[in-house]
Amino acid sequence: MFANLTERLSSITRNLQGKGRLSNNNIKDTLREIRLVLLEADVALPVVKNFIEGIREEVVGSKIEKSLTPGQALIKIIHHKLIDLFGNKTIELNLKRPSPLVIMMVGLQGSGKTTTAAKLAKRLIDIEKKRVMLVSVDVHRPAAILQLNRLANEIGADFFNSEDTQNPKTIVSSALKQSQRSQSDIIIIDTAGRMHVDDSMMAEISEVYKEASPSETFFVIDSMAGQDAINSAQAFSERLDITGIILTKTDGDARGGAALSVSQVTGKSIFYLGVGEKIDDIELFHPERMASRILGMGDVLSLVEEIEAKVDRKQSERLANKLKKGKKFDLYDLKDQLEQMIGMGGMSAILDKLPNAGQLNNAAVSKQFDEKQLKRQIGIINSMTPNERHFPKTINGSRKRRIAAGSGLQIQDINKLMKQHVQMERMMKKMSGGKMKKMMRGLSGMNLPSGLR
Ligand SMILES: Nc1nc2c(ncn2[C@@H]2O[C@H](COP(=O)(O)OP(=O)(O)O)[C@@H](O)[C@H]2O)c(=O)[nH]1
Numbered sequence: 001m002f003a004n005l006t007e008r009l010s011s012i013t014r015n016l017q018g019k020g021r022l023s024n025n026n027i028k029d030t031l032r033e034i035r036l037v038l039l040e041a042d043v044a045l046p047v048v049k050n051f052i053e054g055i056r057e058e059v060v061g062s063k064i065e066k067s068l069t070p071g072q073a074l075i076k077i078i079h080h081k082l083i084d085l086f087g088n089k090t091i092e093l094n095l096k097r098p099s100p101l102v103i104m105m106v107g108l109q110g111s112g113k114t115t116t117a118a119k120l121a122k123r124l125i126d127i128e129k130k131r132v133m134l135v136s137v138d139v140h141r142p143a144a145i146l147q148l149n150r151l152a153n154e155i156g157a158d159f160f161n162s163e164d165t166q167n168p169k170t171i172v173s174s175a176l177k178q179s180q181r182s183q184s185d186i187i188i189i190d191t192a193g194r195m196h197v198d199d200s201m202m203a204e205i206s207e208v209y210k211e212a213s214p215s216e217t218f219f220v221i222d223s224m225a226g227q228d229a230i231n232s233a234q235a236f237s238e239r240l241d242i243t244g245i246i247l248t249k250t251d252g253d254a255r256g257g258a259a260l261s262v263s264q265v266t267g268k269s270i271f272y273l274g275v276g277e278k279i280d281d282i283e284l285f286h287p288e289r290m291a292s293r294i295l296g297m298g299d300v301l302s303l304v305e306e307i308e309a310k311v312d313r314k315q316s317e318r319l320a321n322k323l324k325k326g327k328k329f330d331l332y333d334l335k336d337q338l339e340q341m342i343g344m345g346g347m348s349a350i351l352d353k354l355p356n357a358g359q360l361n362n363a364a365v366s367k368q369f370d371e372k373q374l375k376r377q378i379g380i381i382n383s384m385t386p387n388e389r390h391f392p393k394t395i396n397g398s399r400k401r402r403i404a405a406g407s408g409l410q411i412q413d414i415n416k417l418m419k420q421h422v423q424m425e426r427m428m429k430k431m432s433g434g435k436m437k438k439m440m441r442g443l444s445g446m447n448l449p450s451g452l453r
Pocket residue numbers: 107108109110111112113114115116193248249250251252273274275276277281
């Protein structure tokens with residue numbers, strides 16, 4: 001699902017990841033692009049408007065330019081807003097209610113109600129060890145009752161034998177009585193679909209609803225459906241108290257409009273996803289995962305959060321201020337930087353999390369920044385006197401020999417560290433204020449593949 005949407009949105013986020021600085025124009029352009037992509041994906045207009053407005057407000061409130069990684073900060077906001085769009089948390093069916101728990105499936109014809117009723121029943125039987133009864137009140141479509149009957153047999157659910165000559169309301173009241181006798185924990189009522197919302201069908205479903213008085217009423221919606229289905233969601237929720245959404249056919253190549261709109265339009269959360277035609281193809285819905293998937297980021301996002309959490313921003317700012325006052329970048333400062341890199345787990349831990357790290361010359365990069373190496377460098381600095389750390393220039397040949405002996409390393413190792421310090425000092429000198437921050441960013445995002453920075 002969402003192939004196109006994902007492709008477009010991930011290209012937007014890829015562009016942002018490289019941005020060390022975001023101008024108002026950058027932000028405006030990004031929002032305009034997102035707006036377009038969402039509209040093309042057939043997301044309902046009010047939902048798009050709200051979404052974009054929400055991001056804009058947060059961008060203003062969060063002072064994004066001051067962040068260590070403005071591009072990534074914006075991605076994070078977009079990500080969080082997407083999660084909000086989906087209702088923010090994973091909802092599980094509450095089974096701690098008096099039995100029989102009555103669940104009703106409603107929605108347009110072909111949305112997947114019957115299939116999903118059986119999928120859900122199987123889940124409740126297998127995972128929750130519940131006794132489940134399936135009931136069909138679809139007296140309109142030929143063989144609709146038989147379809148459910150077959151599925152019930154397949155999964156080991158009880159089935160209430162209804163006839164298409166019966167009145168739907170009567171079927172419900174008999175089924176409820178039957179469920180008392182058979183001591184069912186859960187009854188799932190599958191209803192007649194409709195091609196579009198029409199009054200007589202709506203009147204019928206309202207009757208069934210009143211008779212069944214369900215604890216959960218799931219609106220089943222085909223993820224490939226367009227605006228019509230979204231409008232029908234609204235029509236249904238005006239008549240019945242819909243408690244949740246089940247989004248089906250997410251294994252197809254839907255544009256994504258229904259998925260992104262339905263929660264906002266109905267004000268209800270998505271509980272489950274249908275992910276295929278087979279009876280086991282149902283999954284709990286995780287807003288966070290879906291949002292990550294749509295942005296095409298997966299683990300990269302958790303990586304960004306990890307780096308943000310671990311880079312000591314205060315410490316970086318202290319260093320920046322110190323240098324601004326004309327003080328030198330000394331070996332104490334270098335040690336702080338090295339320690340931060342270790343805090344992030346070294347380069348190899350970071351590379352492990354990147355989806356396409358295989359393309360990098362992994363060995364070379366990790367060797368340069370691996371933890372052992374970093375610790376060795378810190379060991380060298382630890383073997384120096386405070387005076388030497390403050391004034392690296394005083395470190396002459398005999399001092400180097402002493403430091404090498406003290407840290408158990410070779411003179412070459414000491415020379416390498418001194419060279420590294422000189423290089424960094426030179427870089428630091430060139431920078432002031434804002435540029436310093438960029439430098440820090442360079443450190444925290446060391447040698448990441450350019451697309452991911
Ligand atoms: N690929 C796929 N097909 C599904 C899914 N859910 C339902 N279907 C198919 O959609 C069609 C209509 O399903 P059905 O349950 O009869 O819809 P109803 O009219 O709402 O009861 C059937 O061919 C199902 O196999 C799903 O998650 N993935």
